[in-house]
Amino acid sequence: MKAAFLIKPSKVFDKPLVIKNVKNKDLANDEVRIRVKSCGICKLDLELIEGKREREISEKFPIIPGHEVIGIIDEIGKNVHELNEGDRVALGLIYDSCNSCDACQENRFELCEELKVTGVHADGGLAEYVIAKANKLIKLPSWISDDDNHALCExxxxxxxxxxxxxxxxxxxxxxxxxxxxxxxxxxxxxxxxxxxxxxxxxxxxxxxxxxxxxxxxxxxxxxxxxxxxxxxxxxxxxxxxxxxxxxxxxxxxxxxxxxxxxxxxIGIPSYRDVRKAIEELRYTKIKDLEKMVFDIENVNEALMKMKQKSHVKFLMLNKA
Ligand SMILES: [Zn+2]
Ligand SMILES: [Zn+2]
CATH class of the missing domain: 3.40.50.720 (NAD(P)-binding Rossmann-like Domain)
Structure with missing residues (x-):
């Protein structure tokens, strides 16, 4: 699969993302593979790519950025029962957590001390496929379209x-x-x-x-x-x-x-309740009509550059397949 890797944080003008063709990894039992339909880029991604969020950046490099993912489940791990192949899901900032602390027991994963953030501690969605933990995904209703990523995140x-x-x-x-x-x-x-x-x-x-x-x-x-x-x-x-x-x-x-x-x-990272509230809100509001620019994965550096110059425009990577 094709993916955009950040080798090390650097200025957007230095074209920090490198497109590579890599083999799909095997799934763990609690994971699913998502065929990425679209991945948004927001200000947070830019800051991570340019190394402006030192306190949140892990040692994991190279890494695939992107935390605004909408896609279709392509393959499921052995222990995944609540999701099926073909389900349309969103993967947001919460990638993984310990699943056993008090916060996790209450589904407040964003407060887990072991929280792993998508695109920061684990590979994100600027790729053709992304692997995710099944219990960190949200199944999307029909009124959310494939390019509602930004609206959903913000x-x-x-x-x-x-x-x-x-x-x-x-x-x-x-x-x-x-x-x-x-x-x-x-x-x-x-x-x-x-x-x-x-x-x-x-x-x-x-x-x-x-x-x-x-x-x-x-x-x-x-x-x-x-x-x-x-x-x-x-x-x-x-x-x-x-x-x-x-x-x-x-x-x-x-x-x-x-x-x-x-x-x-x-503010911290939104909880699952906040994301669900956002999904409900998008059912009735018109606020999802954002100014968007669409690009393919090959042109991801160009998109970052444009975003730097015109920050009100939202960028979206769409996979053709
Ligand atoms: Zn975002
Ligand atoms: Zn926890």
């Missing part, structure tokens, strides 16, 4: 952020960001008649205000999707005392002031 993050909002009708909520996740969060909250105000880094289109205009002590909850420590810290300082800030960055952030009793929540 919406799962949005659902996770929304899940942290306690008393949504009483608390004042600010969303600070202009990416897809922040759009999903504000659209979904508004569709539930929950008031939310959106702020951006720099007010350029006159639509949303600059985050520096956030009145001190006005908001109870802020969801910040910018990966810029200054913005996160600034918004934190403007939150109401006792307020909660949910952030998506991996940057080192100054802790809130002792007297202000504020909570800082790093």
């Amino acid at each position: 919406l799962a993050f949005a659902m996770k952020a929304i899940g942290y909002i306690e008393r949504p009708f009483e608390n004042k909520i600010a969303v600070v960001g202009e990416d897809l996740i922040s759009k999903f969060v504000s659209e979904i909250l508004r569709s539930r008649n929950i008031e939310v105000k959106v702020f951006v880094k720099k007010n350029s289109n006159g639509e949303n205000q600059d985050y520096k205009s956030i009145e001190k002590g006005r908001f109870d909850i802020a969801i910040v999707t910018y990966d810029i420590p200054e913005i996160i810290e600034n918004v934190m300082s403007r939150l109401k005392k006792g307020g909660t800030l949910i952030y998506f960055s991996q940057a080192v952030i100054k802790l809130p002031n002792f007297f202000e009793n504020k909570k800082l929540i790093s």
Whole structure:
């Protein structure tokens, strides 16, 4: 099979992915082989490829990146009973976990100390086939199409952020960001008649205000999707005392002031519940119409380069077969 290997993290302009033709590996008893229909590339992949997430990067190189996989099961291991050949499934960030700790027992695999992330600790989906653990896959309903990868990934993050909002009708909520996740969060909250105000880094289109205009002590909850420590810290300082800030960055952030009793929540990886909620949400919403560019595996480096230049466009690798 053809696959895109990251030999070692390096700048996208150096064409870091190498296409190789490799033999299909044998399956373990708890694994399945997925014929990849499509694999999305998101900002997280770019950061991993360029080595910007040192704290999360394993020693496993070369590695096949890609955690937004939709495909068809091609072969199943001996002990796999809940999935069959021909099932259409999604493989996301959660690749494997210990399956025995308290978190795993409650299906909160994302909190397992032994969590393995797809495309980081194990080969991901920028390939014709990917091997996955059967108990980490989600069977997809018909309303999810083969190219809904990004919507699913970003919406799962949005659902996770929304899940942290306690008393949504009483608390004042600010969303600070202009990416897809922040759009999903504000659209979904508004569709539930929950008031939310959106702020951006720099007010350029006159639509949303600059985050520096956030009145001190006005908001109870802020969801910040910018990966810029200054913005996160600034918004934190403007939150109401006792307020909660949910952030998506991996940057080192100054802790809130002792007297202000504020909570800082790093978003982490969406749970299976969040992904299921995202799938349900996609049944009725139109928010899945993203601007996408499709490429084949041979042109994966070109896609990365374009993505670097035009970050609002989402990239998708489609396998023809
Ligand atoms: Zn993603
Ligand atoms: Zn565990």
